Amino acid sequence: MLNISMSALFLTIAMAVMLALFVAGGAVALARWDKRSAAAAIIMGAVAFAGTLTLAILLLGLVLGVGN
Numbered sequence: 001m002l003n004i005s006m007s008a009l010f011l012t013i014a015m016a017v018m019l020a021l022f023v024a025g026g027a028v029a030l031a032r033w034d035k036r037s038a039a040a041a042i043i044m045g046a047v048a049f050a051g052t053l054t055l056a057i058l059l060l061g062l063v064l065g066v067g068n
Contacts, residue, residue, distance in 0.1 A: 004064065016056035024049035 027048035031041035 012060060013057075016053060016060065019056060020049045020053040023052040 024045040028041045028045035031044045036044070
């Protein structure tokens with residue numbers, strides 16, 4: 001695992017969360033623009049948030065070399 005400071009790690013995780021929120025907001029906006037129900041838009045946003053955050057954390061683990 002790379003030697004990385006805790007503040008840089010927290011900053012990277014915060015950036016991953018912000019990216020996930022941005023993607024989720026886009027999914028909700030796209031769903032509402034497509035005249036879907038509010039419940040469907042919330043579900044699409046939640047799935048987009050979870051998927052993006054999962055991919056970001058997996059990529060962070062890959063970059064840091066976690067698991068080696």
